[in-house]
Amino acid sequence: MLFHYIKETRLYVKEQKKLGKSIGLVPTMGYLHQGHLSLIKKAKAENDVVVVSVFINPIQFGPNDDFEKYPRDLQRDYNLALDAGADLLFNPSLEEMYPEKSRSFVLVQELTDNLCGASRPGHFQGVTTVVSKLFNIIPADRAYFGMKDAQQVAVITQMVKDLNFDIEIVPCPIIREKDGLALSSRNVYLNNKERQSALLLSQSLGKAEELIKQGERTAEIIVDSITSFLEKDPNCNIDYVEIVDFHTLKDLKILKNKVLIALAVKIGKTRLLDNIVMEVE
Ligand code: AMP
Numbered sequence: 001m002l003f004h005y006i007k008e009t010r011l012y013v014k015e016q017k018k019l020g021k022s023i024g025l026v027p028t029m030g031y032l033h034q035g036h037l038s039l040i041k042k043a044k045a046e047n048d049v050v051v052v053s054v055f056i057n058p059i060q061f062g063p064n065d066d067f068e069k070y071p072r073d074l075q076r077d078y079n080l081a082l083d084a085g086a087d088l089l090f091n092p093s094l095e096e097m098y099p100e101k102s103r104s105f106v107l108v109q110e111l112t113d114n115l116c117g118a119s120r121p122g123h124f125q126g127v128t129t130v131v132s133k134l135f136n137i138i139p140a141d142r143a144y145f146g147m148k149d150a151q152q153v154a155v156i157t158q159m160v161k162d163l164n165f166d167i168e169i170v171p172c173p174i175i176r177e178k179d180g181l182a183l184s185s186r187n188v189y190l191n192n193k194e195r196q197s198a199l200l201l202s203q204s205l206g207k208a209e210e211l212i213k214q215g216e217r218t219a220e221i222i223v224d225s226i227t228s229f230l231e232k233d234p235n236c237n238i239d240y241v242e243i244v245d246f247h248t249l250k251d252l253k254i255l256k257n258k259v260l261i262a263l264a265v266k267i268g269k270t271r272l273l274d275n276i277v278m279e280v281e
Helices: 006-018 034-046 075-086 116-119 122-137 147-162 185-189 190-215 219-231
Strands: 023-028 049-054 089-090 142-146 168-172 236-243 257-267 270-278
Touching: 006 023, 006 049, 006 089, 006 122, 023 034, 023 122, 034 049, 034 075, 034 142, 034 168, 049 075, 075 089, 089 116, 116 122, 116 147, 116 236, 116 257, 142 147, 147 168, 147 257, 147 270, 185 190, 185 270, 190 219, 190 257, 190 270, 219 236, 219 257
Parallel strands: 023 049, 023 142, 049 089, 142 168
Antiparallel strands: 236 257, 257 270
16 A cells, blocks of 8 residues: 555554554655665564655755755555565655644754764754654554664664653664675665775775774774775765764774774765674673
8 A cells, every 4th residue: 555645644553553453664765675675574574564654854864965866766665665565655745744844853962963963964853853753653563774874773762762652663784785785775876986986885894893803992993994995995985984882872992892883985976874783892
C-alpha cells in the first residue's frame, strides 16, 4: 500500500494495533538501496507490520545542501520496499508534513555539538523534529536506523529516552559494496573517478583498525594516519575525522572501551560519511 496522507496512515496503524499487531517503522529519505532494505528486512523479521516512510525533510538540509537535487524515484522505492517486506509506504508531501510555518522543534543538546552537528548547523534539530513527527504519526513498537549515521542513532536514542517516546530504537549494521564503499543514496552523484576516491574512506578506517589492533591507543596518531591517507588523493576534501566515545560522543585523547571512529569527506560536491565502532581494551 502507498499512502500520502497522515490521516489514513494513523487510521491504518491504529487498526493494526487493535488487531494486536506489532509495528516496525523504517524512516528514510527514499532512493532506496540495500542498506535501507536491510533495515526493512530486519523490521519485518521482528514485527507483524512494517511501515517505511519516504520523506525528504527540508528542515534537515542547510542552504547549500542538496535538498533540491536529492535523488527521487517513488515507484522504484515502492517496489523495492514491498519486495523487502514493507506493508505500507508512507510518502507525505511537503505540505502534508509542514502545512504552516513550524514554531516547535526538538533539540538534543551536547550529542549534536561535534561530528556532523558541527559541520551541519541545524541538521540534527531537523532530524529529531521530523523523527518526532513520524513517531507521533506512526506510534510503532520499534524504529530501525542504520549505523552508517552513527551520530543520528545516538541522538535519536537519547531523544527517545529524554522525551519518553514508547518506542524501541534498533541500530542496524552498515551495508557496504563488495569493495567496501558504504551504500548511500548520494553515491549516485559520483562519477567513476570520484567513486574510486570514495573507496579511500573505508580503506582509511581499515588502516585505523589495523593500527589499533597493533596496540595504538593515541587518538591523535590514528586521526593523523587517516587524514594523511585521505589527503594523498586531491579529490578528498576532509570535513572531519574524529574519534569519540561511542556512548557520550565526546572526543577521546586515548582510546578506551567502545569507540566510534567517524569521518565525513567531500568528494567533488558529494559529502560522504563512514565510520567504524571498535571495542578497545
Ligand atoms: P536516508 O534515506 O539516507 O535518510 O537513510 C535512511 C536510513 O537508512 C537511516 O537510518 C540510515 O542510517 C540508513 N542507511 C543508509 N545507508 C545505510 C547503509 N549503507 N547501511 C545501513 N543503513 C543505512
